[in-house]
Amino acid sequence: EGVGPQEYTGIKIKVLEWTETAQAELAGKLPVGANVYMVAATLRPETMYGQTCCFVGPTITYGIYKISETEYYLCTERAARNMAYQKIFPKEGEFPCVATVVGKSLVGTLVKAPLSIHTDGVRVLPMETVLATKGTGVVTSVPSDSPDDYATVSDLAKKAEYYGIKKEWAELEIPEIIQTPSYGNKTAEFLVKKLKINSPKDAKQLAEAKELAYKEGFYQGIMLMGDFKGEKVEVAKPKVRAALIASGEAFAYAE
Numbered sequence: 001e002g003v004g005p006q007e008y009t010g011i012k013i014k015v016l017e018w019t020e021t022a023q024a025e026l027a028g029k030l031p032v033g034a035n036v037y038m039v040a041a042t043l044r045p046e047t048m049y050g051q052t053c054c055f056v057g058p059t060i061t062y063g064i065y066k067i068s069e070t071e072y073y074l075c076t077e078r079a080a081r082n083m084a085y086q087k088i089f090p091k092e093g094e095f096p097c098v099a100t101v102v103g104k105s106l107v108g109t110l111v112k113a114p115l116s117i118h119t120d121g122v123r124v125l126p127m128e129t130v131l132a133t134k135g136t137g138v139v140t141s142v143p144s145d146s147p148d149d150y151a152t153v154s155d156l157a158k159k160a161e162y163y164g165i166k167k168e169w170a171e172l173e174i175p176e177i178i179q180t181p182s183y184g185n186k187t188a189e190f191l192v193k194k195l196k197i198n199s200p201k202d203a204k205q206l207a208e209a210k211e212l213a214y215k216e217g218f219y220q221g222i223m224l225m226g227d228f229k230g231e232k233v234e235v236a237k238p239k240v241r242a243a244l245i246a247s248g249e250a251f252a253y254a255e
């Protein structure tokens with residue numbers, strides 16, 4: 001971080017069914033048959049098999065931006081502006097906004113996360129630590145390999161009522177997707193327990209866990225799932241990314 005551009009993969013997470021609140025807020029603003037994709041910025045495209053939900057910041061305002069007659073992207077305005085200079089929109093510098101919606105209204109929306117084992121869809125859930133100033137403001141949750149995601153889904157399941165969500169939305173099966181020599185097949189859970197992380201707000205320990213998980217996963221990890229099962233993560237990562245981009249389920253996004 002801080003050195004040179006960050007090369008994200010923008011994962012296109014299709015909205016299958018809006019919450020009633022979001023539907024009311026968006027009424028009349030989207031053409032019939034429009035596909036809206038929540039765009040999540042990730043540095044770990046090879047982990048997308050393990051997506052179990054999609055996080056938004058509850059107080060962040062998101063825009064819905066028109067890419068074409070049929071495709072719309074949901075992300076922060078800041079991200080849309082950046083995308084407009086990366087040939088993601090048809091006209092350089094233009095990012096037409098058709099509607100805005102606050103994260104809280106999106107909680108409970110059913111979405112389809114590409115490559116996820118949960119093919120019937122996953123839910124949009126709140127993550128208070130999402131930064132509006134990084135990526136797209138949408139974070140796809142992979143609790144097997146991301147300590148932040150693991151700590152957040154654990155907290156959401158524990159306090160479902162407080163968060164106004166259904167407990168089962170935070171308790172989807174977490175598949176094992178990467179094997180590592182030091183932390184086993186559930187890297188995030190292992191590190192969260194080892195570093196005694198009790199809450200998604202334990203920022204210092206989470207930063208350490210994130211660093212350890214990333215290094216071990218990237219340099220020592222072996223894929224347990226998908227088309228590149230058995231290959232080293234280092235080798236599989238660009239291949240999964242290229243396949244997602246080729247299938248139209250993702251795009252390159254830098255900042």
Ligand code: A2H
Pocket residue numbers: 001006041042043044047129130131132133134135136137138139140141142145146147149210214
């Ligand atoms: B990563 P960097 Cl499996 N606020 O994707 C908070 N976190 C954000 C964010 C935002 N606005 N935008 C993206 N992120 C997360 C997968 C993943 C990620 C795994 C393991 C580690 C990991 C699934 N979540 O990140 O600050 C996204 O989560 C730890 C490096 O730009 C994105 O990749 O270095 C990563 O942080 C980008 O973090």
